[in-house]
Amino acid sequence: MRRLGDSVDWSRERFTMDDGLSRAVQTIFKRLYDDDLIYRADRIINWCPRCLTALSDIEVDHSDDEGELVYIRYGDGEHSVVVATTRAETMLGDTAVAVHPDDDRYQHLVGTTVELPLTSRSIPVVADEHVDPSFGTGAVKVTPAHDPNDFEIGRRHDLPGLSIMDERGVITAPGPFQGLDRFEARPAVVAALREEGRIVKEVRPYVHAVGHCSRCGTTVEPRQSLQWFVRVAPLARAAGDAVRDGRVRLSPPEMNARYFGWVDDMHDWCISRQLWWGHRIPVFYGPNGQVRCIGPDETPPQGWTQDPDVLDTWFSSALWPFSTLGWPDDTADLRAFYPTSVLVTGYDILFFWVARMMMFGLYAMRDRKPADAVPFRAVALHGLVRDAYGKKMSKSRGNTVDPLDWIDRFGADATRFTLARGSNPGSDTAISEDWAAGSRNFCNKLWNATRFALLNGAVLAPGGRPPGDPPHGGLRAPHASLATADRWILSRLSSVIAEVDRLLEQYEFGKACEALYHFAWDEFCDWYVELAKVPLSSGDARAAGTTRRVLGFVLDQMLRLLHPVMPFVTDELWCALTGEDSVMVAAWPAYEFSDPAAEADVASLMRLVTELRRFRSDQGLRPGQRVPARLAGIGSTPLSAHEESIRALLRLVPPGDGFAVSAALAVEGVTVELDLAGTVDVEAERKRLEKDLAAARREAEQASAKLGSVSFTQKAPSEVVAKTRQRLAVAEADVARLEGRLASLA
RNA sequence: GGGCGCAUAGCUCAGCGGUAGAGCACUCGCCUUACAAGCGAGGGGUCACAAGUUCGAACCUUGUUGCGCCCA
Incomplete structure (x- = not known):
């Protein structure tokens, strides 16, 4: 960040484990706890048997993996039912079979029991609306302690939960499978069932969605255990409302749908983790079973023990907008900077982080008026950086880019400009060395343009005032001494300033960069600078002076506009041009001037010049070759004042003795007659x-x-x-x- | 399985009712005194497919196909 020239206040660097932030964590935990928004419950949670910790929903990555689907017959004869499962070993923990209440195939079984193979148990058959009659056989095994859906079915039908696995995924159910890992137990259980003739059908491979720990990739095991939860319903509703009523603006707005989809249907958030690193849950247990949440300024009674679990890291991250400003104290920073103006972040953590900052921010600041309780007024969501072919960067693919390497090879400005130029709200950015090289070339272009301006005595009016008069305030009407080209470039500059302002306002960094790139390169360098050469070398001191002022002014403004996306070069060049200390403290351009007539004239000139260049190129004339020419009829066109410029741009010299027209082109109301020495x-x-x-x-x-x-x-x-x-x-x-x-x- | 989004020049992407655009790549010509990391000129697209709405569709509607993302 430093090398990219990010202008941040490093004195405010914070880490979520800092003392102040820990205090904020404890404070909010206690408030939520006292408001009955944090509770402890026995639930099915996502469990990583390798990390030995609970995971929240969003820490689980789903992928389609190859597994097996095994059909098992429970019970015998009339009293039998076939169930299908991808996790055969969990049948040891089954406490029911469920069917849909309207499923005619199983009506006779509902309310009865069937024998559970490999165990000496009989389990009931229950009717539950959540069973999908079209999946498998329409009958499902119910394992309340090891499957979230089954847990819900178990709750509805008052079924016991039978835990058959320990925290490492090892079978604990007494019998031949005890001590086996879950993946060893699966084939062992299937083999034993086959032995008993209970396997009706086996589908292998069977591709289905499997959850993996986002940290280590281990297959997640749903597990019933005692965990801490945040009751999110009221918090999530408030977080949704803040966007719905416009207090927080998401950019691009297409992200709203995703955001609402999340906050309007959020499961309670499991916040306890069985890790050694993190903020510990500030709940203490007394010797006689007492439970108390201890606030930041309290001390737990002697002899009480603290809950061993720590909080999900996103819990403390959710406090970031105010914990970093000194909350829970009513600090000057908090009053000055909360709500923050805009949060710039990737859309990939809209849920992890943004939604949770919204929930906790609104909750912590609920004493403020609603408009000022939000953590930020706008969220600018950008995409992810991808490789030149739009593929995700990954170490295994070997297509990652080291920004420091690019900074060394192309420069910090080129690297930064490449990123800014590719940034379109909400969509990913493909970057490649070609783009970085292009950006570097643009830096060079600016460097050379400034060199040209300085070499030719570009000057700035005191205070960087625009050329022309009146010198202060209002819509400026440039002095009549300004040439058409001057008024044209000033008019264009004004448009570009307005356009860039508008685009930056909408976080359209890519389009803003594009506008500046074209103005600087195509209009300023390719045309204005070329046109400026005429008065600068004309010997007309007055005309040259005007041009020097316009050159200086436009460059000055342009460098200010480009500074946010190319900080180093623009600062260097601007200081060289103006003699000031730094463009960083220069005012943002606000120049306004419009001259449609000058724009039309120059557009006409461009068309004429381009057409003649095409002719020259097609005729195989060397660019430097001077051609005698007559511009017939130019006097009656708006281009009459620009004959000298046209001649200079096209290397047309006045007709001399023996001038013989060998080609004539009618363009823009002018008939350009050329003497190509007879060699057309x-x-x-x-x-x-x-x-x-x-x-x-x-x-x-x-x-x-x-x-x-x-x-x-x-x-x-x-x-x-x-x-x-x-x-x-x-x-x-x-x-x-x-x-x-x-x-x-x- | 559910939801969202995308299909435009060789590549990466803008455009989102009124004559198809940019950067890079490509071809040709140039050391034209700021810049060869440059200058000038040029080639290249039935805007995925099919219907519909409209005087008019890359753009709006529906369907199809192919991809991507999020969530189960």
């Missing part, structure tokens, strides 16, 4: 004209087809119709001109 490549020119003619004809056809439709002219908005008419007129004129030119070539 007729074939190339014919090809060029034929291509243009085909395009013009296609254009004319499209437009006239539209206009020929009565429903179009009647129903389409009049401005669209007018525009189409104009398109047709232009296209037809082009067709006529090109046909004429082609005829004259023959």
Whole structure:
């Protein structure tokens, strides 16, 4: 972060295990406990037999794995039922068989008992609506101590839970399987059942979803145990409401659906972990079975013992927006900075972290007015960084990027700009060395542009004021001494400032970068700088002076705009340009100026120049070769003031003695007559004209087809119709001109 | 199994009712005095498929196919 130039207040670095944060954890735990929002209960939880700890729902990763589906017959003859299972060993803990109440196949069994194989037990058959009659045989084994759904069925039917496995996944049920690991017990149980002729069918491999510990990958084992929970219903509702009523804005808004889907249907949060690392649960047990939650300023009675479990790390992380500001004390920081303005984070932890910060923030600050209780007013969710082909980066794939390596090779600015440029809200970012190289090239471009400006005496008005007058306040109307090109670039600058402002406001960093990139490279460097060379070398001191001021001003503003995404180069260049201390403390651009006429004129100039360049290129003329030319009719066009610029950009020299027109092009109302010393490549020119003619004809056809439709002219908005008419007129004129030119070539 | 999203140029992505765009890659020509990590020009797309709505659809609706993500 430091090397990327992140401007953060390092003095506020915090760790969730710091004293202050621990105090916040204890405080909120006690409040929740006293409000009956934290409870301890015997529940089925996700258990990792390797980490030996409970896991919350979101710490379990599901994947489709190959397993087996085994059909087992319970009971005999009339009194038998076949159940299907992927975890055969759990049958040792079955305490019922369940069927759907409307399932005719099993009506006669409901209320009776069947014999459970391999044990000497008989278990009841119960009817439960949650059984899916279409899955397997429609009858399911019920293992309340080892399956969450079965646990619920057990609760509804008052079935006992029979625990047959210890915390390491080793069978504890007395008998031949005792002491076997769950994965050893599974085939052993199946073999024993087969021996007894109870296996009806075996499907192998059977692909089904299996939960894995997100920390170590071990297959999760549902386990009934005593754990601590947060009763989330009221907290989650408040967290959902804050987004629903607009107090917190998610960006992009498409994330709302996901967020609501989560908070509106959240299971109670299992917060106890059987790990040695973390905040310990502040609950103490007395010698006579007393239980008491101890607050941060209390001391537990002598001889009491603390609960051995620790809290889920997301519990303390959920307090981050206020625990870092000194809460529970009413500190100046808390008053000044809570609610925070915007949380920038990846969408992958919207649930882990964002939803929980919302719940705890709203709960902890519930004494404030609702608008100020939220932990942040906006959440800007960005995507994940992926490789050049959009694939997830992973060590095993070997497609990871070390940012420090890129910083060494391409520079911090290029690395940072690449990341910012690829950032579109809510979607992932593909990055590659090609992009980083492109960003580095852009840094070089800025460097060279600034070099050019300084070499040519670019200057800034005192205080970085814009060129032209009046010098202060309001919409500035540049002085009449400004050239069209100057007014054009200033007008464009103003538009870009407004656009970048708008985009940054919406966290559209990629689009903001793109806008700046094109302005800086295509408009400023490729056109303005080239146009500026004319007055700078003209010997007209006044014109040169104006150009120097505009050059300086635009560069100054541009570097300020680029500074957030390219901090180092822009600071270096800006200081060199302005002689000030740092662009970091310079004001954000707010320049406003609009000159549509200048924009139109320069657009016309660009079209003319581009067309002539195309001609030169097609004719195989070297870029540096000077060609005598006459710009006939330019006097009556808006380009009349720009003949010198046009000549400079196109290397056209005035016609001398013996000037002989060998080619003439009509563009933008000007007929450019060129003397190519008689060496016109007729074939190339014919090809060029034929291509243009085909395009013009296609254009004319499209437009006239539209206009020929009565429903179009009647129903389409009049401005669209007018525009189409104009398109047709232009296209037809082009067709006529090109046909004429082609005829004259023959 | 449920929900959400995406299919646009070789690659990565913008555009989201009115003439298909960018960066990179590619082709050609250039040491044109800020920049060869550059300059100029160019080629390349029935906007996944099929119906529908509309004067008009890459864009709206429905379905199909293929991918991705989240949750069971």
